[in-house]
Amino acid sequence: MSQTIATSPSIHLGTDYIGKPTSRVDGPAKVTGAAKYAAEFNVPGLLYGYIVSSPIAKGKITKIHAEPVLTLPGVVRVFSHENVPSLAWFDRSYKDDVAPGGSPFRPLHEPKIRFSQQPVALVVADTFELARYAASVLEIEYETEAHDTDLETKRDNGYEPARGKLGWVPPPPPRGNSNDAYHNAPHQHEAEYIHLAQHSNPMEMFATTVEWLNDGQKMNIFDKTQGAYNVQSYITKVFGLSKEEARVISKYTGGGFGSGLRPQHQVFLAVLAALDLQRSVRVSLTRQQMFSLGHRPHTLQYLKLAADDNGALAAVQHAALAETSRFEDFTENVVNWSGMLYQCENVKLDYQLAEIDANSPIDMRAPGAATGSFALESAMDELAYKVGIDPLEFRLLNYADRDQNLKKPFSSKKLRECYHQGAAKFGWDKRTPKPRSMREGNWLIGYGMATGVWDATQLNASAKACFDADGRLTVSSASNDIGTGTYTIMTQIAAQTLGLPLEAVTFVLGDTNLPEAPVQGGSMTAATVGTAVQAVCRAIGEKLLKLAQQMADSPLKGANFEDVQFVNGQIRRNEDTKQSVVIRDILPAAGEAQVEAETSTLPDLLKQSHYSLHSHNAVFAEVKVDEDLGTVHVTRVVNAVAAGRILNPKTARSQVLGSVVWGISMALMEESMMDHGFGRYMNHNLAEYHIPVNADIHNIEVILVEEEDDIVNPLGVKGIGEIGLLGVAAAIANAVFHATGKRVRNLPVSIDKLV
Amino acid sequence: MSQVSHALPTRPSVSLAPTQAVTLRINGQDHLLQIAPWTTLLDALREYLDLTGTKKGCDHGQCGACTVLINGKRINSCLSLAVMQQGEEITTIEGLGTEEQLHPLQQAFIDHDAFQCGYCTPGQICSAVGLISEGRARTEDEVRELMSGNLCRCGAYTNILNAVMEVVRNELKTGS
Numbered sequence: 001m002s003q004t005i006a007t008s009p010s011i012h013l014g015t016d017y018i019g020k021p022t023s024r025v026d027g028p029a030k031v032t033g034a035a036k037y038a039a040e041f042n043v044p045g046l047l048y049g050y051i052v053s054s055p056i057a058k059g060k061i062t063k064i065h066a067e068p069v070l071t072l073p074g075v076v077r078v079f080s081h082e083n084v085p086s087l088a089w090f091d092r093s094y095k096d097d098v099a100p101g102g103s104p105f106r107p108l109h110e111p112k113i114r115f116s117q118q119p120v121a122l123v124v125a126d127t128f129e130l131a132r133y134a135a136s137v138l139e140i141e142y143e144t145e146a147h148d149t150d151l152e153t154k155r156d157n158g159y160e161p162a163r164g165k166l167g168w169v170p171p172p173p174p175r176g177n178s179n180d181a182y183h184n185a186p187h188q189h190e191a192e193y194i195h196l197a198q199h200s201n202p203m204e205m206f207a208t209t210v211e212w213l214n215d216g217q218k219m220n221i222f223d224k225t226q227g228a229y230n231v232q233s234y235i236t237k238v239f240g241l242s243k244e245e246a247r248v249i250s251k252y253t254g255g256g257f258g259s260g261l262r263p264q265h266q267v268f269l270a271v272l273a274a275l276d277l278q279r280s281v282r283v284s285l286t287r288q289q290m291f292s293l294g295h296r297p298h299t300l301q302y303l304k305l306a307a308d309d310n311g312a313l314a315a316v317q318h319a320a321l322a323e324t325s326r327f328e329d330f331t332e333n334v335v336n337w338s339g340m341l342y343q344c345e346n347v348k349l350d351y352q353l354a355e356i357d358a359n360s361p362i363d364m365r366a367p368g369a370a371t372g373s374f375a376l377e378s379a380m381d382e383l384a385y386k387v388g389i390d391p392l393e394f395r396l397l398n399y400a401d402r403d404q405n406l407k408k409p410f411s412s413k414k415l416r417e418c419y420h421q422g423a424a425k426f427g428w429d430k431r432t433p434k435p436r437s438m439r440e441g442n443w444l445i446g447y448g449m450a451t452g453v454w455d456a457t458q459l460n461a462s463a464k465a466c467f468d469a470d471g472r473l474t475v476s477s478a479s480n481d482i483g484t485g486t487y488t489i490m491t492q493i494a495a496q497t498l499g500l501p502l503e504a505v506t507f508v509l510g511d512t513n514l515p516e517a518p519v520q521g522g523s524m525t526a527a528t529v530g531t532a533v534q535a536v537c538r539a540i541g542e543k544l545l546k547l548a549q550q551m552a553d554s555p556l557k558g559a560n561f562e563d564v565q566f567v568n569g570q571i572r573r574n575e576d577t578k579q580s581v582v583i584r585d586i587l588p589a590a591g592e593a594q595v596e597a598e599t600s601t602l603p604d605l606l607k608q609s610h611y612s613l614h615s616h617n618a619v620f621a622e623v624k625v626d627e628d629l630g631t632v633h634v635t636r637v638v639n640a641v642a643a644g645r646i647l648n649p650k651t652a653r654s655q656v657l658g659s660v661v662w663g664i665s666m667a668l669m670e671e672s673m674m675d676h677g678f679g680r681y682m683n684h685n686l687a688e689y690h691i692p693v694n695a696d697i698h699n700i701e702v703i704l705v706e707e708e709d710d711i712v713n714p715l716g717v718k719g720i721g722e723i724g725l726l727g728v729a730a731a732i733a734n735a736v737f738h739a740t741g742k743r744v745r746n747l748p749v750s751i752d753k754l755v
Numbered sequence: 756m757s758q759v760s761h762a763l764p765t766r767p768s769v770s771l772a773p774t775q776a777v778t779l780r781i782n783g784q785d786h787l788l789q790i791a792p793w794t795t796l797l798d799a800l801r802e803y804l805d806l807t808g809t810k811k812g813c814d815h816g817q818c819g820a821c822t823v824l825i826n827g828k829r830i831n832s833c834l835s836l837a838v839m840q841q842g843e844e845i846t847t848i849e850g851l852g853t854e855e856q857l858h859p860l861q862q863a864f865i866d867h868d869a870f871q872c873g874y875c876t877p878g879q880i881c882s883a884v885g886l887i888s889e890g891r892a893r894t895e896d897e898v899r900e901l902m903s904g905n906l907c908r909c910g911a912y913t914n915i916l917n918a919v920m921e922v923v924r925n926e927l928k929t930g931s
Contacts, residue, residue, distance in 0.1 A: 024868065031880060035873055040807035128798055255909060286814060651871075685815060694905070
């Protein structure tokens with residue numbers, strides 16, 4: 001059964017949780033260590049698989065010397081392309097829900113090596129220590145081929161991707177005449193902006209525990225993923241299994257940031273071994289092997305912006321060249337934002353890919369936009385200096401009231417309020433425009449700002465609810481909580497919709513035995529799953545109302561669903577709230593043990609089609625740069641975000657705080673440095689791949705700007721996982737320019753680029 | 756084209772060290788294990804004792820997710836072999852509090868939303884317990900610095916600082 005939700009429900013309730021700073025309901029489990037992640041299900045008779053990774057970037061395996069390893073007592077099997085049973089043949093079986101175009105990588109499929117650290121063998125043994133040792137002594141011979149891992153050499157080999165992944169939108173066609181407008185304008189700026197590859201590096205390393213169930217050859221697959229259904233669909237297609245034979249469970253995920261959107265090779269390997277050995281198997285990646293997964297692609301961007309003497313944008317040209325693998329066209333929306341964030345009649349946007357001998361990139365927090373926003377917002381700062389206008393004033397002058405890419409109005413856009421509230425909180429008016437004009441002793445002070453925009457997306461989802469005679473409500477949907485707060489906000493939505501105490505509600509997720517929900521990503525879970533949860537609770541409410549009306553002398557007789565409200569554990573008439581029934585009394589009176597409902601929801605595409613749906617933010621950053629040493633400290637950040645209704649300001653604020661840390665990291669620290677001689681990331685560990693530590697983070701203020709929107713979805717939420725990251729890296733780079741007079745267009749802004 | 760071999764030219768012979776009996780005192784309880792001598796304390800906890808609250812984030816002492824307390828002092832359990840800790844008092848996150856009876860730091864982490872995915876959290880909390888008993892951290896800057904061995908990729912540092920400071924201030928109040 002499927003239904004769309006017509007309008008926003010009447011939310012005027014005493015059990016009013018939406019918008020309240022509720023503490024995480026999964027908090028006690030997480031702070032006590034009781035929350036179990038994928039590698040923590042210690043099922044009986046567990047075997048351990050350890051992955052052997054290719055030391056070469058391109059070539060083929062010529063010989064695997066498995067025999068000496070297999071003589072070790074306790075080593076059970078060495079899996080490689082030499083002995084993997086025949087699996088699904090066609091590419092479509094390996095394509096997951098969010099796969100880009102091309103032929104997905106198939107682990108242990110053939111001797112060919114396509115990227116450094118490609119998994120080439122899985123050693124399975126009785127203990128972890130033994131598997132690790134056996135993997136370390138497994139000798140493999142390779143024949144190498146010349147590899148090319150440097151995007152810089154591919155400037156003339158770019159091509160326009162013909163096929164993208166879910167959510168990819170090719171750049172809109174050019175509008176106006178941006179070449180003429182650029183040449184005729186009095187103020188011009190052109191420059192190249194670059195960042196290398198970056199890796200998500202969630203704290204939990206990818207792992208899968210397959211529990212082998214003897215009752216009819218079924219498996220419980222405990223996987224680190226952002227989408228249980230996506231993993232199940234992949235596993236069943238590849239291994240020719242039924243859904244009943246491959247239940248995927250993911251109750252807690254130790255961070256994802258996009259890296260868990262696609263099924264990763266450890267789940268393939270663990271299932272392969274479990275099926276072959278008919279045993280329970282665990283496979284975990286090492287931190288080094290985490291760099292064999294996808295990454296934010298190395299991207300070269302060229303910006304040309306021009307403005308007239310009044311500061312009106314005359315031309316925008318934004319071209320990007322991003323790396324992809326030899327086997328898939330990984331696409332993301334890098335340049336499109338530059339055609340919609342500011343009002344401009346002459347725009348040309350280009351997006352190209354070039355193949356290198358590396359693994360396919362993957363979405364990494366605010367994919368595409370984080371890349372594009374750094375370039376556009378740096379260039380806007382540079383042009384503002386050329387025109388001689390304050391960077392904030394310059395943005396306000398070119399404010400877009402309509403989305404010129406789509407030629408549609410925004411469903412809501414409180415970016416102007418973000419600018420004003422953010423600037424006021426930050427003290428932007430204390431900024432003196434000239435670079436190197438603010439200092440404290442040896443510290444050069446810089447103020448910078450930038451803007452961001454992200455999609456507000458809702459997809460289809462299903463949810464189930466069960467209300468029992470004890471007054472407990474259990475709501476479920478196979479979504480995920482990668483730290484985003486899904487458990488908590490869904491509990492709030494359910495409790496408020498049925499007027500129940502939070503303690504009476506349990507939300508269950510991360511299990512393919514539950515109703516289907518899409519992968520958790522793209523800031524769409526609150527809208528997507530939240531709408532389904534609200535709908536299914538309303539369905540329960542309708543059933544409870546009918547039963548309540550059958551009670552003796554029911555004060556609710558004759559009332560329609562719209563005539564009543566669910567508040568403080570009661571169903572009450574709107575016009576006379578004393579006319580009420582206690583919800584807990586309904587099922588005992590009816591002699592029912594429970595009521596159940598299952599609902600699917602989908603976006604109201606007809607309503608949405610007239611609008612552009614986006615969240616926005618404005619970021620203000622203060623840096624202090626040591627004049628002699630070039631060390632940069634981000635001492636203050638104000639991030640003002642307009643993302644529709646905020647379901648939980650406590651968890652939402654945390655999302656934005658985390659985004660700012662990510663932005664500081666992107667601006668100053670992160671880069672996966674490829675040694676092109678070996679075709680390998682050389683800093684593939686957490687000591688050399690730098691991310692911020694506690695001492696790097698100072699004052700961060702989050703402003704959640706009020707924004708009402710009844711078009712995006714019934715809840716009015718836009719999602720907040722990505723938007724907070726946008727603009728942060730550019731704001732910091734702009735602040736560094738203001739402090740030092742040095743413009744760094746090649747991230748990260750490291751000391752060597754400043755001294 | 757060239758031939759390369761993954762293996763070193765002079766490889767050690769493939770052989771195994773025998774397992775041995777190891778007794779670990781964890782959260783006030785003795786546990787007898789039969790494990791290989793190269794088993795880390797972290798793997799002993801997670802893989803042999805089902806004490807999975809202690810997390811593995813890098814296995815190289817670079818992230819702090821595996822922080823536990825040895826005689827009250829914080830260490831990275833991935834950098835210690837289990838055999839080295841016989842006779843010592845080992846405290847893990849499971850020994851600090853339960854969901855029904857939280858340690859003050861556990862409660863402060865919930866109140867301040869000092870985590871998101873929760874994976875670094877047990878290490879952060881154990882580290883904070885160690886930090887407070889070291890008695891060196893009194894100011895925000897000191898706490899930031901002395902909590903910098905524990906990475907948090909979700910970026911909850913601001914809230915971690917506030918949670919730890921709340922408990923530090925309470926300790927200073929009751930201690931003085």
